[in-house]
Amino acid sequence: MIKKVLVANRGEIAVRIVRSCREMGIRSVAVYSDADRTSMHVRYADEAYRLGPAPSSESYLNIDKIISIAKKSKADAIHPGYGFLSENTDFANRILQAGLIFIGPSAEAITAMGDKMTARSLMKKAGVTIVPGTDELPEADEDIKKLAREIGYPVMLKASAGGGGKGMRLVKSEEDLIPSLLRAKSEARTAFGNEAVYMEKYLLEPHHIEFQIMADNHGHVVHLFERECSVQRRHQKVVEETPSPFITPELRAAMAEQAIAAAKSVNYSGAGTVEFLVDKDRNFYFLEMNTRLQVEHPITERVTGIDIVKAQIKVANNEPLEMSQNEIIQRGHAIEARIYAEDPVNNFNPSPGLIRHITEPLGLGVRTDGYVYEGFEIPMYYDPLISKLIVWAPTRADAIERMKRALYEYKITGVKTNISFVQSIMQAQPFVDGNYNTHFIDDHIDELTKPDTSDEESEDIAMIMAYLDYQNQQNKRMDFTKKQSPGGSNWKNFGRLFRHNPY
Amino acid sequence: MIKKVLVANRGEIAVRIVRSCREMGIRSVAVYSDADRTSMHVRYADEAYRLGPAPSSESYLNIDKIISIAKKSKADAIHPGYGFLSENTDFANRILQAGLIFIGPSAEAITAMGDKMTARSLMKKAGVTIVPGTDELPEADEDIKKLAREIGYPVMLKASAGGGGKGMRLVKSEEDLIPSLLRAKSEARTAFGNEAVYMEKYLLEPHHIEFQIMADNHGHVVHLFERECSVQRRHQKVVEETPSPFITPELRAAMAEQAIAAAKSVNYSGAGTVEFLVDKDRNFYFLEMNTRLQVEHPITERVTGIDIVKAQIKVANNEPLEMSQNEIIQRGHAIEARIYAEDPVNNFNPSPGLIRHITEPLGLGVRTDGYVYEGFEIPMYYDPLISKLIVWAPTRADAIERMKRALYEYKITGVKTNISFVQSIMQAQPFVDGNYNTHFIDDHIDELTKPDTSDEESEDIAMIMAYLDYQNQQNKRMDFTKKQSPGGSNWKNFGRLFRHNPY
């Protein structure tokens, strides 16, 4: 029985994993880089140990150090979260060699699925449909160009070890091919320590739809239905929903069957995700299998009622799955919005920095999984994901209205965020109609990022408030010392704007 | 069609109602007393208008003023929330006379159920079982004592116009009868403007179990299952859960049938709650019907998926109910904890004051409905309810673990709260076993309020931190001016404890 889990990750997913540990009575161990000493996962876990300097390569990717902390803290299992070492075969092996439990699938399954090219040939054998494409690309530019011409533009370059959009480039014409390849290789090397890149046909109006898989060590494999993840920018998901508004019940059944076949072909264990591309004619192709917890797992949790992290831990404990396929029912509709520290109107540039003020959306049907708090400085070394906002409602239309309400309540300042950008997505007709594919953001970027037509009244009042605040600042020192505070201390200077009348 | 709703209330319930309005595209109008200008419902609604001075009688109970604001702001409906004017027949009538929609049942139904004595005789006629008791009490002390002796001690004194524990007193022996009566009358007068009090037999080991009713204007009445509300202090609910761990499926069906009969007997419309007392032998008695939204409605929302406020508004729009009885299914288990600004170790004394710091519990299966924020001063004029923490999980055991996790995350300082008291309830064996009745808190008050045996290490570290913080304060002014801030302003002084080394 697992009694103490080391979470080899940071940010919202580390906090989320510790939450489930806490509910199961399992002690949690956080690890942190120097940039994360004040991060919420450190404060929230039962124990916390320093890994090393800020760069991932010296901290969250440092296998030796993580395992030595696990031993020292007497953790009996390691949860890798997503990203970082979550799909690293060496890490899984080293954990097992150290006599610890890896909360994830076997090293063999990671290896098989982790290298996208191996996975493609494996799926071909298992009878799972794959997207036309290449093996690892040859050295010579001319050979690469030839392959691209054979497949036909546009083509997609992908890091073999990839995930999360890193090392991925869409190439529309031959002149962009080699520069894009160099950039993709560079990103792949930085992100995964492996610069192998391959090429795939780029499908027309494709949907990105994935199936959540749960499997135990006793041969049971179930799916927890699909997630529609076609709202993407820079090949990173922004909004996910379940059920998909695009697929039919028949298509859902066919895809679920292949997803389970894919998982079974590698004797999968634990939580995993089989990603498909579905073209406009509803042909579907295996894209890849992520052998880890997925960022967007909460929408599946919300419609099925299953806590996927708890289920992972139980599987790692060798327990059989608690649910059979016909007991798993999708109820209502769930949507997740990823809240990033980024500037949507400026090419989605990341915006690390100090969180000045935050108001979480609350109330009926709303969940946030985040990790920042007022006064926390988001480091520039890691992902720009601040939090995930998940809503549920009986119908898709209600869920969209609820998401709009929650986004209205969600206030984060100090850093730039994509909150109003997501609000624009919720109001865009193709999204409201459920009629969108992975080009949605690119095709509508202008209307999605255009500022609301500002009414003159709002602007006038903003000008007045800037003026009043400025005048108040000039008078502040005097007010501050004059103020009678009930607590005896000037804790915060709220309430009446001016303590005396300066006019 | 309702397009603009005035919410004649304050606090968490006003915010909660505005949330559903916002999701329905309905504009919301807040009203506020002078003590509530900065209250969240004022900030969160689309519009806000002043009612009057802080005391309820001059603000939230001022019918004339509320209706004139509704007219002025062109609201077409009024939602009364709970408490205040929510069960006031005059208010309902005046709203109709003004040509506005009252979001609630007919004035007749309020009158019938609002006066507890009338309701008793009505229920008797409708074949609903009632608790043995009296009509309005006679004048003479001796006559009252005689009635009490006939019923047999202990007896319960209740305000005829009552609700929420106000004007309610348990009397165990004759010597306490008259003093308790005077106190009950005084509270009833203050709270409801009506000092009529009656007496009921006090049942042994009683459970307080209530059924949520939804009815439309077209003769349909459904129930949304029960809520177990036996965890009470001073006759006010602290923790509620659904399903009840006490009742059997047969009992549930029998109670549901009587609940619907009670509602039908007054041609009920909208959301209402039929409260029962269930004794240790599972005999059940009609207690009262609350003709309004109930504080604890969110647990019902969570297990049924129905937004009760939206359903109320749709009924007020004359729409037929969207759901038939057999489509309403209870899934999983939900628990609500009421978070009060009070001091459990000091007789639950209220603790109004300034909120210094608040951290909301977040993540899977957690909802909070609140209204306070950092820097807000909880007024002393109104209810001590700060927020409601609602959790859901597939099973009762999981829900308790999740509640403990959420309470662990919930931090409110500046005022005293009952958060750690609720944490003790979640750990108390009778609660864990689902084996408790309305005496639970009184019977276990010592163990529920006893501080955790403080380990020496915690205390040592607390002493060190007080010392370090004190020293830091002494050095602060110097640090503050020395600090290089990236934003150019000393926004907050976080991070390293001392900017220089004073040792």
Next chain:
Amino acid sequence: MKMHVKSGNKEKSIKVLKKEGDIFTVSVGEKTYELDVVKVEEGVYSILNNGNSINMEMIASDQPGNYKVNTLYNSFNIDVLPAVAFSPNGKVKKEAHQLIKSPMPGKIVRVKVKVGDTVEAGTPLIVLSAMKMENEIKSEGKGTVTKVAVKEDDLVKDGQLMIDIKV
């Protein structure tokens, strides 16, 4: 600098032996702790003690050096005693007055005694209303009312003196 700190009845001497970056080595009474201390929010500290992650919130009161310290499940009332003011033998003179202070912010509904009245243990003194609850405040012992500092409808703060009773 060695100082004394009180928590409830316990009193210990504290000394910072070493400070390196955020790591404080501190002796408390007989024991020594090595703590990694970072201030994360206003009045909130994250502390790592030998790997254990602890969050503590400090609420300073009106009195200098007096803190309420909230940990996970405990709350300590702690006084930092300035070395000069520290006098181990200086006992406060036994109180000959019963000072009735308001246990909460609220409004005076009724004052049931006047100056000169003699009271017994249990005599009702004041009815105080806050958040719609009426609370009767009673005398803890016998004595004579020497001062009534509030009247009906007055708003009182937490801890405000209402009545002085000479024992």
Next chain:
Amino acid sequence: MKMHVKSGNKEKSIKVLKKEGDIFTVSVGEKTYELDVVKVEEGVYSILNNGNSINMEMIASDQPGNYKVNTLYNSFNIDVLPAVAFSPNGKVKKEAHQLIKSPMPGKIVRVKVKVGDTVEAGTPLIVLSAMKMENEIKSEGKGTVTKVAVKEDDLVKDGQLMIDIKV
């Protein structure tokens, strides 16, 4: 005191005509507003304008009088111009330099030009990395590099000058 306030290209004069408690009567350009203004959190105001409930957050920048003001869906960049400094005809001299500033906090991965290089519109200047994304920053027009203020592996702040190009 009448002052000028700028929002983007718009410039208006503002004057507080009356202040009673929290009610401010203010003229802005041609219009007059009566606003109920209360500060509710640090930098956050609740404003009632003729019944409409508005929340505004003010973020002061380094420059005195410069604010980013966030409303529900809009964000305004506003400058309060001190009356003395206000000079309606004082236009800034046309910029003869292209100043390449960092668009975000990050780390310099590569510097692709050196002092003396001539660049065209679209010439890659710098590769900047933040939050695991590499961004190539290009020249907007032609010119000559006169200054390179950063080198590889430098950490830069948002808005920090990296390269100066003489147009």
